[in-house]
Amino acid sequence: MKLTIAVGTKNWSSWSLRGWLPVRASGLPFTEHYVRLRHDDTEVEVKKVSPSGLVPLLTVEDGGERFQVWDSLAIAEFMAEIAPAAQLWPENRAARAKARAVAAEMHSGFPALRQQLSMEFARHMPGVTPNEGTAKAIARIVSVWEQCLAESGGPYLFGQTFGNADFFYAPVVSRFHSYDVAMNGAAKAYADTVWHHPFMREWLKASAQEVAEGVV
Ligand SMILES: N[C@@H](CCC(=O)N[C@@H](CS)C(=O)NCC(=O)O)C(=O)O
Numbered sequence: 708m709k710l711t712i713a714v715g716t717k718n719w720s721s722w723s724l725r726g727w728l729p730v731r732a733s734g735l736p737f738t739e740h741y742v743r744l745r746h747d748d749t750e751v752e753v754k755k756v757s758p759s760g761l762v763p764l765l766t767v768e769d770g771g772e773r774f775q776v777w778d779s780l781a782i783a784e785f786m787a788e789i790a791p792a793a794q795l796w797p798e799n800r801a802a803r804a805k806a807r808a809v810a811a812e813m814h815s816g817f818p819a820l821r822q823q824l825s826m827e828f829a830r831h832m833p834g835v836t837p838n839e840g841t842a843k844a845i846a847r848i849v850s851v852w853e854q855c856l857a858e859s860g861g862p863y864l865f866g867q868t869f870g871n872a873d874f875f876y877a878p879v880v881s882r883f884h885s886y887d888v889a890m891n892g893a894a895k896a897y898a899d900t901v902w903h904h905p906f907m908r909e910w911l912k913a914s915a916q917e918v919a920e921g922v923v
Contacts, residue, residue, distance in 0.1 A: 721878035726763025
């Protein structure tokens with residue numbers, strides 16, 4: 708099986724990070740197709756690979772079959788299906804249902820936080836005061852993290868494995884880091900653990916290179 712994931716500019720593209728993490732964590736070989744966002748040729752270049760005009764998008768070639776999986780949550784589900792050993796969703800049915808709800812809440816919510824604290828993976832952007840919507844989103848996210856960690860015992864939301872539910876909050880961890888969002892206790896320990904995970908370090912290295920090259 709050949710897997711190709713199209714991703715956008717890594718410093719900015721939170722959705723790309725959400726789609727890339729399950730592919731990276733699957734342990735399966737894959738290649739990346741990189742598209743530069745917010746550039747003159749972005750629309751044309753994204754449309755060449757993605758009919759929706761959005762990234763991430765996963766192209767699967769398997770024998771004579773070739774198909775595309777667009778949307779980060781669909782990619783997370785597909786990777787869990789083809790790489791069961793990676794345990795991208797928890798094994799326990801109730802925990803798995805909850806992990807899906809946690810990921811879906813991020814996937815469909817928190818617009819104020821996304822807008823005000825846009826992802827700047829490799830940048831430190833202190834001095835932003837969260838507006839009312841962003842403050843509510845931060846409080847809700849921290850409470851979801853605290854509840855999951857208390858139930859699972861951590862260090863990740865559903866226990867020992869850095870999995871799909873964590874991947875959906877990985878861009879939030881980056882935002883909290885960039886904008887100095889204050890946390891303490893279990894939520895802070897969780898954010899630190901995710902921020903220092905080797906996959907996040909890989910994404911940081913690429914994002915920092917984009918900053919150094921002046922493309923973001
Ligand atoms: N719901 C989609 C959202 C994907 C999305 O909005 N991607 C943005 C990048 S983060 C995009 O491709 N924007 C096109 C552009 O910036 O031109 C998903 O989960 O994959």
